[in-house]
Amino acid sequence: MSDFVHRYGTWPASTDAPLVLLHGFPLDSRMWTTVIGELPELPVIAVDLPGFGKASDAETPGGLEGFADALAQALADEGVQRAVVAGLSMGGYVAMALAQSHPQMLAGIGLLDTKASADAPEARANRLDVAQRALGDEGAAVVAPMIEALVGPTTAAHRPEVVAQLREWLAQAPPAGIARAQRAMAARVDRHAVLERLGSRQLPALVLRGSEDALATGDDHQKMAQALGTDVVSIEGAGHMSALEDPVPVAAALGELYRRAEA
Numbered sequence: 001m002s003d004f005v006h007r008y009g010t011w012p013a014s015t016d017a018p019l020v021l022l023h024g025f026p027l028d029s030r031m032w033t034t035v036i037g038e039l040p041e042l043p044v045i046a047v048d049l050p051g052f053g054k055a056s057d058a059e060t061p062g063g064l065e066g067f068a069d070a071l072a073q074a075l076a077d078e079g080v081q082r083a084v085v086a087g088l089s090m091g092g093y094v095a096m097a098l099a100q101s102h103p104q105m106l107a108g109i110g111l112l113d114t115k116a117s118a119d120a121p122e123a124r125a126n127r128l129d130v131a132q133r134a135l136g137d138e139g140a141a142v143v144a145p146m147i148e149a150l151v152g153p154t155t156a157a158h159r160p161e162v163v164a165q166l167r168e169w170l171a172q173a174p175p176a177g178i179a180r181a182q183r184a185m186a187a188r189v190d191r192h193a194v195l196e197r198l199g200s201r202q203l204p205a206l207v208l209r210g211s212e213d214a215l216a217t218g219d220d221h222q223k224m225a226q227a228l229g230t231d232v233v234s235i236e237g238a239g240h241m242s243a244l245e246d247p248v249p250v251a252a253a254l255g256e257l258y259r260r261a262e263a
């Protein structure tokens with residue numbers, strides 16, 4: 001087993017499609033710990049994407065498509081040919097890239113606090129600037145200000161332990177991973193048409209949004225849900241990091257997606 005692919009939960013002998021969780025930027029698979037703890041009955045894999053966690057040294061060419069290929073290969077190495085793949089934010093971008101290049105792998109898809117659109121030119125330029133600064137003197141400090149946008153005002157006011165944990169993880173983010181991921185995200189393409197194809201296959205889908213998400217809008221989520229033929233699940237009082245801010249209802253929504261995919 002690759003050391004950046006982490007297995008949890010219950011694995012019956014006949015499992016052919018686990019739940020695979022993909023983390024947001026610039027975190028790693030640890031962000032799913034509490035969600036996973038709520039799903040002990042499911043076969044779950046949490047992956048460190050290239051450049052992060054135990055995959056800090058992984059080299060993958062080709063932007064988010066390269067991340068998706070590396071994921072498909074890592075899962076195949078685990079004997080996993082199909083999975084319910086759920087990603088938060090950057091993890092969602094990778095899930096959508098996987099849906100484009102390896103659609104047969106998907107038994108279901110979960111898109112949490114993410115968007116299917118490409119970046120506007122200013123956002124792209126900002127990402128390339130952050131990438132360059134991460135590789136310079138600033139290192140991981142370049143992502144520290146993200147904390148303001150990552151959690152919603154309710155979490156900022158009432159859940160200091162979540163803010164402290166996130167601050168610690170931002171400080172630990174590998175500079176090379178920050179740079180690679182920012183460049184990959186800057187180059188990403190619009191994937192609404194990919195979601196429409198999944199929708200026409202009636203693939204079990206979840207679109208979930210923290211109601212206070214400041215980085216992916218309600219409109220972003222509505223468009224994804226419409227393409228997939230589903231509704232948006234809203235987590236009230238959570239921001240962009242819904243899975244960290246309010247893990248219990250997020251786990252419940254993922255469990256429900258999994259059961260739909262199994263049926």
Ligand code: MLT
Nearest residue numbers: 024025088089090091215
């Ligand atoms: C994330 O949480 O993964 C990031 O906000 C993704 C992004 O920068 O678009």
